[in-house]
Amino acid sequence: MTSGKVTRINLRSLVLGTVLGVSIMSVSAWVSGQSKSADKLPLGDKFYPSEFGADDQRGAANRLTPEKTLRAAQLVKQGRTIQLGRVYEQGMPMPGKRHFSLTIPGLPTGSPSGSNNIVHNDELVSGEIGQVGTQFDGLGHIGVRVNGEDLFYNGNKLSEFGDTYGLKKLGVENAGVFFTRGILLDVCALRGNDQLPAGYVITPDELSTCLEMTKLKIEPGDVVFIRTGHGKLWMKDNKAYGDGEPGLGLAAAKFLTDHKVALIGADTWAIEAVPGENKDVLYPVHQWDLTRNGVYHLENLDLEELAASGVREFCFVFSPLRLKGATGSPGNPIAVY
C-alpha cells in the first residue's frame, strides 16, 4: 500500500465522516496541523482539560452509565460467552525487555498439614503484567513530553503524579468496570484477506463500511473491536506478530473517538498500524486515544471465535484488576450474546 493511496482513502473518509455526523472541520484542522507542525501531532496545541472535567481520572469510562449496562445486558439472548483474552504463558510475543515468568513454588507449595494432610500450590508471577499478553491500557500508560514535562491525560504531569511504587493519579484502579455494548468491525473480512499485512492503515472509510454491514450505529460508551486477522500469528510466528501490524490510522482513530467510544480493542499489540502513516510519528493513535481522549485500549485479543460466530453486537464485560497505581491490567474480556 503506497502512502499516496493512504492519503486518498483518508480524504474519502473525511467525506464519510460528515455523513456520520463527524465534523469535517476538526479532522481537517488536524490534517492541516499535521503538515505545518509535527510537534502539534497528534495531540494538538491544547489537549486538555478533557471533556470530562479538569480533575477527571476516568476518561471515556465516564460514558459507562447504568443505562449502557442495562442495555448491554439486554443484548444477551442466548447466554453464550466468548473469551477474548489470550492464555498468558512464557514465550508469548512481547516487545523489548518486558518479561513474563510463572512458576509453582515448591510443588506443592505447602506441604501436608493437619490430620487431613492438606497440600496446596501457589503460582509466582513476575512480569509487566499490565503490558504483556492481553492487556488493557489505562490512562497512566501513554503521555507526551512537552518542554521537559511528561504530560498525560488531562495534562497531568508525571513529575507530580508519578511514583516508583504506583502512580498517584490515573492508576488503573480508577477505570472501573466495562459492562457495555460491544461491536465487532471485521476489517479483515471486509478486505477478503486471511489477514491484513503489517503496516496496513485502516481508514475511517473501512470502518464505516464495516459498520454499515452490521447495520449498527456506534453510540457513546460502546466499545469497538477491530479484527485484522493479525492475531492468527500469535504463538505461531511470534516474530512476524511483533515486527509490525495492521491497524488504525489517525483518521480512523478519530472516527472512533468522535463516536465517543469508551474503549477500542484489536487482535494486535498496538491497535494501530505499525509502521504507521508517518514513520517519524510513533504510536500516534495511542496518544490520540489515551492521552487526548481518555479512550482505553485492549490489545492482543483473540477475535477469531467472535468473528466466526457471526455476532457483531454483544454484551461486553471487562473488569480491570484494581492494581493500585498501575498503568494497565491483564484480563480476560468477554463477549456475551
Added chain:
Amino acid sequence: MTSGKVTRINLRSLVLGTVLGVSIMSVSAWVSGQSKSADKLPLGDKFYPSEFGADDQRGAANRLTPEKTLRAAQLVKQGRTIQLGRVYEQGMPMPGKRHFSLTIPGLPTGSPSGSNNIVHNDELVSGEIGQVGTQFDGLGHIGVRVNGEDLFYNGNKLSEFGDTYGLKKLGVENAGVFFTRGILLDVCALRGNDQLPAGYVITPDELSTCLEMTKLKIEPGDVVFIRTGHGKLWMKDNKAYGDGEPGLGLAAAKFLTDHKVALIGADTWAIEAVPGENKDVLYPVHQWDLTRNGVYHLENLDLEELAASGVREFCFVFSPLRLKGATGSPGNPIAVY
C-alpha cells in the same frame, strides 16, 4: 462459641437440610466418618471421580450453562455495578512468605520517541498473584496427600500433572467465565454483629435462615457470597484480619455443595472458620469444596457496598485470567443488578 453449641446447631442444620432437599444420610455418614477416622475427613474414602466425569478439569464451572448466563443477564434491572474486588497494593494482608511488589520501571518506562515525543509507563509486578489479595482458587490449588501421593480434584496426581512452570492439568485457564446468578447471604447482619469473631463457625442453619430472609432458593450453578463483616479489618488491622476469621464449617460447606453452587465467595481470606471446628483438621472446607466437589472459592472480597445496597440476588461476572497452569487468579469480580 463453645464446641457444644456448634454441634447442636449442626444437628439442627441436618433437619433443615432435609427440608431443603439435602440427604441426611450423606451428612450423617460424613459426621460419623469424622468420629471414626480422621483421615477420611473431609474427603472421605473415595472422592473421585467427580460427578462431572473422570477426565473433567472444570468442576462446578460445568454448571455455568448458557441458560444460567441468560437468566443472570435478566437480573440486571438498573444497570448498576458493584466491584467486589479489592485494590492490590503492597502492604495488604498476606499469609506466610507470599509477597506483592508493584513498581513503575523507569518512570517513564519509555523515553520520548518519535517526532511526537511519546512516552509510556509500564508496571512490573512480582508476587503470588493468584493467591494474594482478592483471589480465585482454582482446582490446582488444594489437594491431599494420600500414601505419598498428592491428589487433587478428580484424583489427579501432582506427580503427574505438576510442572515447575505451570500445571499441566487443572490450570485456571480451564475454569472459563462465571456469568451467572449471585446470591448474598449476610450472616453478619443475621447475627446483628458488626463483624463475626475469628473462629466463628457458620452453620447450615444460619445459611438457611439468611436464605429464607432473601426468599430465594439456591439453584445449581449459582454463586453464593457469605458476608461475615471480617473484611472491615482489611488495611485497617491487617494482623487481626490474618490471625483468624469467621467462616463456614464443614456442614455449611456441604449445605452449599449439596445445592450445587459453582463458587463460594466471602469477605475473608479462607471462606471457612479459622481456627475451625477441629483444630487438628486444617482448611477442611478447602478440601471439601475444591478437591472433592470442584467448587471454586473467591477470597478477600469487599462485600460491604453490596450488603449496604440491599441487593441479595444479582448478575455475577468473573472472568479469571487465563494464566496457563496457574492455581488461581487475581480479579475484580462484579455484581450487576
Added chain:
Amino acid sequence: MTSGKVTRINLRSLVLGTVLGVSIMSVSAWVSGQSKSADKLPLGDKFYPSEFGADDQRGAANRLTPEKTLRAAQLVKQGRTIQLGRVYEQGMPMPGKRHFSLTIPGLPTGSPSGSNNIVHNDELVSGEIGQVGTQFDGLGHIGVRVNGEDLFYNGNKLSEFGDTYGLKKLGVENAGVFFTRGILLDVCALRGNDQLPAGYVITPDELSTCLEMTKLKIEPGDVVFIRTGHGKLWMKDNKAYGDGEPGLGLAAAKFLTDHKVALIGADTWAIEAVPGENKDVLYPVHQWDLTRNGVYHLENLDLEELAASGVREFCFVFSPLRLKGATGSPGNPIAVY
C-alpha cells in the same frame, strides 16, 4: 547528645585533621558553607569533575592498584577468613517498599531425566537485590537534584545515562574488584557500649582515636569499617534496627574521604547517623561519599566476629556482581588475615 557537643568534637577533629595531613581549610570552608547555605551541602558549589577525571566511572576504586592488592595479600598470615556478609532471607530488615522473595520453583525444579534419573533445583529471587541485605552502593545509587536535573558522580545527568533496564553509565559493573587492605575501627568498643544508640553521630575525633589504638594509618585505597554494635539488632529487633542508627557525621565522612579510602563499611544500613546532625539534611554522607567523592559504601555488614577476633588490619576482598547498569550489588565481603 546535644548539637553543641557535636560541634565541639567537630572542632577538635579539625585539629586532629591537620595532624593527620588533612587540610583545615577545606573542612572549615565546608563548615562555614553549612551555616550559610543549606543547599550547598554536602556537595558544595562544584562537586565535579572528580579527581579521577571528568569521564571516570569508577571513582575511588581507581585507588585499587596492583600494589594495594599485593600488599593486602601479604596481610594474610594465618589463612583465616571471616565472612562480613549477612544471610539473605525473607523478613530481613528493609526500608520502604523494597522486597526480597526466594522460592524454589517446582521442588525439584527439574523432574527426573535420563536413565540416571537426575533431578535439579533452582531458586527464583525477586527483589531490589543491590539494595537489600548486605549491599554495596555503587555510583549510580545516589545523586542530587539541581535545577531539575538529577546529578550523580562526576556530574552525570540521570536524564542522559538513566535507562529503565540498567544505567548506561555508572553501573556497578564498572567498579571492579576490591582486593585491598581493610581496617576495622571499633567505635562501639571505644565508647564501651554494647551498642551505640540511634542518632549517635560519630566524629573524626573518635575515628582518630580508634585508629591510634590500632597503631595503623589509613592509606589511599584502604577500606575502613566502622563498628557501632547496631548490627546486633539484625533479625533480633528489626524495627529498632530500621528506625534509626548510629553512624558517621559529615565531618567523620570527610575525615575518611580525605584519607582517600576506597570504600566505607558498617554494621548499619546507611553508614551514617540517622537521624543526622541536621534533620533537614537527609543522608548527607551518602552524597558526600558517593556523589562527590566516588567512595563506595558497604552496608548491613556483620562485624561482630571480626571485632571479636581482635584483628584490625586484614586483607579485604569483595567482588561485586557485574549486574549491567545496576546501582549496587549484593555480596559476601570477606576479611582474611
Added chain:
Amino acid sequence: MTSGKVTRINLRSLVLGTVLGVSIMSVSAWVSGQSKSADKLPLGDKFYPSEFGADDQRGAANRLTPEKTLRAAQLVKQGRTIQLGRVYEQGMPMPGKRHFSLTIPGLPTGSPSGSNNIVHNDELVSGEIGQVGTQFDGLGHIGVRVNGEDLFYNGNKLSEFGDTYGLKKLGVENAGVFFTRGILLDVCALRGNDQLPAGYVITPDELSTCLEMTKLKIEPGDVVFIRTGHGKLWMKDNKAYGDGEPGLGLAAAKFLTDHKVALIGADTWAIEAVPGENKDVLYPVHQWDLTRNGVYHLENLDLEELAASGVREFCFVFSPLRLKGATGSPGNPIAVY
C-alpha cells in the same frame, strides 16, 4: 569424534591415573559398573555417606583450610586481578524457562528529599539468580531420584530438607568462602583449536597433559578451571552457546575428584560435554561431582583474559552470596596473581 576413540582415550587415562596416584581399582569398578547397570551410574550403589561425614553439608569446601588460604595468598606476586564472572544482562544465554530481568524502579527510585535534594536509584531483579549467567552450583542443586525419593549430597532426601522458601539443608549459605589455589587447564589451547566443538568429551588424558604443561600438581582443595573456548560464543551466538558444549566426560570428572579438588569451573554452562558420551545419561558429571563427591561447579565463566595472561596458577577467590536455602549463587569470581 567416535565413541570408540573416546573409550580408548579413557583407557589411557586409567594408566595415567595410576601415575598420578589415583587408584585404578576405583575407576575400573566404576567403568565396569557402567557396562552392567545403567542405574548405578554415575552415582553407584552407595554414594553416601560422604567422606566428610554423614552430617556434612559443605562437601569439598571442607578442603578449604587456613593453610590453603595462606598458600593461595602467597601466589599473589604482581597484585593483578582478573574477573572471571560475566556481566549479567537481559538476553544472556539461558536454558528452558529461566529468566533474568533488571529494571530501575522510578528513575530515580527516590525523589528529591531533604534540603539537600538527595535522589537515589535501586534496581529490581527477578530471575533464577543462582542459575543464570555466571553461576555457582551448590549441593542442593543436583540429585537423583531413587525409588521415588530425590536424594542429594550425603543422601539427604528432598522430601525432608526441601522447602518452598529455601532448602533447610545444603543451602548455599553453608558453602563458605573459596580463597584457595586455582589452576587453569587450557584444553582448547592443547587441541590447537579456536574452540572445541559441542559434544567434545574431554578426557583424563587431556587434563593430565595440560597439567604436565603447567608443571603443577593438583592438590586437595584446589580449584581447577577448564577452558574450552566455547565461551567465545557468549552474547555472540547464544543459540550455538546453548545448543551443546564441549566439556568433561565422567572419567575426566573422576580424575579431578580423585585429586580432591574443591570446585571445577569452565567457560561453558555445564562443565561437562553436552551431548555426553552416553546420550541416555544426562549431566552425569553434575551427579558425580555435586551429589556424590560434594565438589562444586562454577559455570559460564569468562576464561579468555586469564588464558591470554599466561597465568596457570593463581589465588582464586569466590565468596558465594549467603542466600538462605538457595541451590546456587551468582558471582564474580576472581583470579589474583
